[in-house]
Amino acid sequence: MARQRRTPGESAFDEPTDPERAFRMRPEDFQAVYRELYPSLIRYVHRFTGDADASADVVQDAFLRLLEHDLPRDEARPWIFVVATNLARDGVRTRDRRRRLLAAGGEQPMPVGSPHEDLERAERIEQVRRALATLSDRDRQMLLMREEGFRYREIAGAVGVRPTSVGALVARALKRFSEAYVAPGEQNAPPE
């Protein structure tokens, strides 16, 4: 299996490559893990990518990789979020390249969303996306993992920082997001 491109800090969750260890998770255990983690993971990946179809593919691929690894359940959760983040990043790069090629060829990519989408809702989504885009990949991952209830030590393992640094990084990222995000119809962010 081709190894995912990783940043140095992600080595804590590096995938074991020993074939003898592959596919040891019992099917019933895997089914339980799948049911437990799926809702949170699909929400996280969708927030990260903004693409429902791509998110479903990423999540399925991430679970497929989990199936091939022998991990205790408590380790499976942060592990699969890291794998899904890497898959999502690679997918985003591919989609960006495709959009650039389409633009260079004079074609426009299809707009995201249904034609009946409420204007204000669409604008709000766009504002949130724009504010998220002001954050680094690492900060975005930290905030989104924190929203899914991960503890600082798990977030630290996922992004490759010391657990004692997570509080400061989270505070700084939240501040940056708040400064960048102005909700439609509201003047200041965040409200006093």
Next chain:
Amino acid sequence: MPHPNDGDLQAWIDGELDGEPEAAARIRRHLESCAECLTRIGDLRRESEWFSRAILALDDGVATPADPGPIPLAAVRRSERRWWRRSGGVLARAAGLILVVAGAAAAIVPGSPVRTWLGALMADAPVPASVVDEAAPRAGDPAGAPTVGPAVVGVAPEDGRVEVSLRNFGRDSNVHVRLTEAGRATVRVEEAGEGPRFVTAPGRLEVIGTVGEIWVDLPRSAREAAVTVDGETAVRVMEGQIRILRPVLDSLREDVVFRIGD
């Protein structure tokens, strides 16, 4: 005490200092007497809530069901094949080859126990009259004429499409479906009584039964394949991906199983 930094305050808000009671108590005491840090705590909390509220807007368009249902079967199958190739496949196939060669060598020696056993086995074996495998209606048969008796029937896709239609099976009948690399769809039925009736047409196979255990193999190569139960689609295959539209009894075996009555 000097003012705690934003990182400490954020960790305190997030309950990350619960395991460090001394540090948590220190911050709590400081907040009792420092209006500046109290204000800062309020700011951090507001920013955190602001983010949590804003991010909910992104959840439009994504389903996060409490129960996502069974694991996508296609993914499991791909994984199984990959595992087979990687870890056990080579050894298992080598062992199988050795057994076949050894068995064949023993069987050709006149008077060998293996040869004697094989001879007895073949003499006692019933003729498999109930097994028929055909890709299309036989020449001379009127199209759509029912064939009574055979327990296994196959049909090739027509224009890349193939449909298996199951009719009149009892509610307790189990249907086992799997994708295969064969170029046709096949149905095998184990049924008490007189056996099912099969009606074949190009790209379509209708099986009319009573109560039994039904095995359906669908060709992975088909552009579209489907299994219908009394007219309703229960399984759909598109471009090698299988979707089960019925409650699944078991999806972690070689095949996926559902019950007619579910």
